Amino acid sequence: MKRRNFLAKCIIGSAGVYTGRVLPASGFDLLITGGRVIDPAAGFDAIADVAISGGLIAEIAPTIPASNAAASVDAGGMLVVPGLIDVHVHARDAALPPAEFLATGVTTMVDAGSRGALNIPQIIDIARHAPNRLRLLMNVGVLGNNPGPNARSEFLDSLEAADVAKGHEAIERYGEWIVGIKARLSRGVSGQRDLQVLQRAIEVAEPFGLPVMIHIGDTAHPLPDLLAVLRPGDIVTHMYAPTPNGILNAEGQLLPEVIAAREKGIRFDFGNGLNEHWNWEVAERAAGQGFLPDTISSDLNVPGRASQVFDLPNVLSKFLQLGMTLPEVIARATSNAAATFRQLDGLGTLTPGEIADITLLELADGEFEFTDNYQGSRTGSQRLFTRGVIAGGQQVV
Ligand SMILES: [Zn+2]
Incomplete structure (x- = not known):
């Protein structure tokens, strides 16, 4: 319930567009640019930049100038999802x-x-x-x-x-x-x-x-x-x-x-x-x-x-x-x-104001074997690989 109310304040419209920034625009600590941002909690799925400040998600927008950030990560071609x-x-x-x-x-x-x-x-x-x-x-x-x-x-x-x-x-x-x-x-x-x-x-x-x-x-x-x-x-x-x-x-x-x-x-x-x-x-x-x-x-x-x-x-x-x-x-x-x-309330989303836990994934094309517990397997054409991790606003991978 708490989360729903919070989302209502931060997000406008059914298209899942984040609005405003919840933190001062005095400069971001980290900017993740150009990735496909998927935040299921907000119904958000679009190419966007994600700004982090003070360990929290600060802003998500189609483009955020890199000059506003102390550091940036190029996530072009990658998925940017909640940790x-x-x-x-x-x-x-x-x-x-x-x-x-x-x-x-x-x-x-x-x-x-x-x-x-x-x-x-x-x-x-x-x-x-x-x-x-x-x-x-x-x-x-x-x-x-x-x-x-x-x-x-x-x-x-x-x-x-x-x-x-x-x-x-x-x-x-x-x-x-x-x-x-x-x-x-x-x-x-x-x-x-x-x-x-x-x-x-x-x-x-x-x-x-x-x-x-x-x-x-x-x-x-x-x-x-x-x-x-x-x-x-x-x-x-x-x-x-x-x-x-x-x-x-x-x-x-x-x-x-x-x-x-x-x-x-x-x-x-x-x-x-x-x-x-x-x-x-x-x-x-x-x-x-x-x-x-x-x-x-x-x-x-x-x-x-x-x-x-x-x-x-x-x-x-x-x-x-x-x-x-x-x-x-x-x-x-x-x-x-x-x-x-x-106890995990507030996690699992990229909503501005929440903790900046973020995983960068690559959805790779190829031939991948997926096995069950009985040696049964299926060959798939896509597999997710982790390419970067931000925990509490700090880039750790
Ligand atoms: Zn177990």
Whole structure:
């Protein structure tokens, strides 16, 4: 709501034309010239210059004289989009530091459940030192996901590790970092207790008004049973999982409960990852029925850096292959991603006055192989590559 009011003040007309500058014209710190500026939040898609001042977006106009700026970047032939937001990553490992995500254009990211109430300080420490914005979905299991050798991951055969009181204590203490709760409901993690684990995740989140992200695929219960428990704003990740209890029936039709869940405000996230999270057949069948992701996330971890996932722009390119338009794809990793968590309000847009997080992308032509989690692949003719990154007004790539 807040954002809508703000946009109304800054933007005039349905053509998505920015008006005025919100900061003094005494000179800009940085000017990005000549790129195709796509800001889905404002419905803006045009060649334009973007001026930055004091770490904020200052002005967007067809031409801004370079003499008004201390420095400039020529973005001719490139896309200029809001800093990418990846709502499902794993940033727990020293081998894949936040700086590496930032280098691929991700200025804001959410670690999805790597740590739980008992070890969340580990990842908060990583977030504190990150050059980009790292926020956390805390795992409902007190030790999180892959806590290390000799430690039992999550809750496997007991509910004990889904400790609601410990979850509340952690949020009270570290609330500035925690944007929601993650629950992995696959049988390999939650056994037969997916519904009970989900109930506990909601109990942890509810008093703080936080969303729950559930990881589906090979759950004990059919998806409609899980969706019935979710609240508007909760998130289903791995939405195209082909394992039992996904979004399609045996004939490949979307379940009516899935359509109803979206209408109720439950969000669906892609979550590329590496194992059993999606295949092209499910993605194509669902897309053919108009069921596209609200957010496109990478689920990137260390092995994903070298296989299937690579980086968020590669994952986004898979959706160009699926037939989505460029602005539709960019929205899934900017404005839609920001709208998923209230703590990200104001991000994912180039609206004057907001933080100057900007990613410069090249949409390259060629032959590109896009792989799913089952060695299925499609050959596409376009792929996005990151060519520049501005975080908080500073050019970092
Ligand atoms: Zn994940």
